Amino acid sequence: MLMVVWSILFVSAVAALLLQHPFLTYPTSLRFLKRKPDFQPNPAAPLPSVSILCCCHNEEAVIEQKIRTTLESLKPFGDLGEALFYLDACSDRTEELARQFGDQVTVIASPERSGKSVGMATLSARARGEIFILTDANTFSAPEAIQKLAETFADPTVGCASARLLYDNSGDNDVTAISSGYWQFEERLKALETERAGTTVSADGGLFALRRTLYKPAAPAVIDDMFTSINTVFAGYRLVSRPEALAYEKTATELGDELRRKVRIACRAFNCFRLVRPQIHARGPLFTYQFYSHKVIRWFAFPLLMLFGLSAWLVILLTIGWPVAVMLALIALLMAAGGFAGLPGLALIAKAIRSTSATFGGVILSLRGVKFQTWNSAASGR
Numbered sequence: 001m002l003m004v005v006w007s008i009l010f011v012s013a014v015a016a017l018l019l020q021h022p023f024l025t026y027p028t029s030l031r032f033l034k035r036k037p038d039f040q041p042n043p044a045a046p047l048p049s050v051s052i053l054c055c056c057h058n059e060e061a062v063i064e065q066k067i068r069t070t071l072e073s074l075k076p077f078g079d080l081g082e083a084l085f086y087l088d089a090c091s092d093r094t095e096e097l098a099r100q101f102g103d104q105v106t107v108i109a110s111p112e113r114s115g116k117s118v119g120m121a122t123l124s125a126r127a128r129g130e131i132f133i134l135t136d137a138n139t140f141s142a143p144e145a146i147q148k149l150a151e152t153f154a155d156p157t158v159g160c161a162s163a164r165l166l167y168d169n170s171g172d173n174d175v176t177a178i179s180s181g182y183w184q185f186e187e188r189l190k191a192l193e194t195e196r197a198g199t200t201v202s203a204d205g206g207l208f209a210l211r212r213t214l215y216k217p218a219a220p221a222v223i224d225d226m227f228t229s230i231n232t233v234f235a236g237y238r239l240v241s242r243p244e245a246l247a248y249e250k251t252a253t254e255l256g257d258e259l260r261r262k263v264r265i266a267c268r269a270f271n272c273f274r275l276v277r278p279q280i281h282a283r284g285p286l287f288t289y290q291f292y293s294h295k296v297i298r299w300f301a302f303p304l305l306m307l308f309g310l311s312a313w314l315v316i317l318l319t320i321g322w323p324v325a326v327m328l329a330l331i332a333l334l335m336a337a338g339g340f341a342g343l344p345g346l347a348l349i350a351k352a353i354r355s356t357s358a359t360f361g362g363v364i365l366s367l368r369g370v371k372f373q374t375w376n377s378a379a380s381g382r
Helices: 002-020 025-030 063-073 075-080 094-099 116-126 145-154 174-197 224-234 255-282 285-299 301-319 322-341 346-367
Strands: 050-056 081-088 106-110 131-136 158-167 207-211 238-249
Touching: 002 301, 025 174, 050 063, 050 116, 050 145, 063 075, 063 081, 063 094, 063 145, 075 081, 075 145, 081 094, 081 116, 094 106, 106 116, 116 224, 131 145, 131 224, 145 158, 145 207, 145 238, 158 174, 158 224, 174 238, 174 255, 174 285, 174 346, 207 224, 224 238, 224 255, 255 285, 255 346, 285 301, 285 346, 301 322, 301 346, 322 346
Parallel strands: 050 081, 050 131, 081 106, 158 238
Antiparallel strands: 131 207, 158 207
């Protein structure tokens, strides 16, 4: 019996260590690395030519504002800047609103749904810039963000630069608060990886830039921002975080919208991981450690949480006895019911757990061969 208890306790401890690792021991471990030389953006250097690429599907609520802010951000580039928009079989007024800007932007309208990966590949074939700026329709950059991203490439070691994304509706409700808090941590972690490891592991699709020569189209069912950005690392360049380049968007306010988004993104991201895993390992132990700590363990947070809870409960059952174990199980069930009923505090925990379960659900779908090629914008995030 004692051996069984120790075995279960070991499983519980391993699950707990893995659960906290992406958020505590991993960032702490990065600080023990010798600080890497800063990348050298040069505001005095001539600006490179840039092409801003954006894919849209039914974005009539934001497309005019997106194009106006895009054109404003291109003013420092003069004739060296261009904006291209791929309209993925829009059934609303997106195309009508986009075309009113005339030849200020290039609009490519697809009659059939093809997905973001196909759309970005189509735009890249038409783009002329030395630097590609990839962005989403609902992401709005600060006036100087595009210029700051472009200046990064004065450093020849940099292949890709990721902007710092902020959610500007974080105070709307618990759903936005959880998303915003998680994303603030994510942005700080990318900056820490850049500082200590020399590179982060991927860029967010909201706004990032890369050298035209390093652009590699993603397969339709693979998440394009991860695939496109991580391939610059495989090519021997650095993928850096630029916290000074600010971008803003609204996250979904409805839990259902957010959970569906997480399932789709996790499925496409895990599809990407399965595709590029040999190249991740080929980059060496440090980058492999970074990727598994930053991404892979988080994808499996939900089963790790369940494993920790079950193994801890079994230890209590086998050592203290069934009355205490049953009482604790009942308390856990009551807390879960309270969380789903919306009780303050408990509701926040319940939503966070459902969020991790949605991410793991996407992983399961990936392993089953499911492919999300197209997307539908969450109405509560517009």
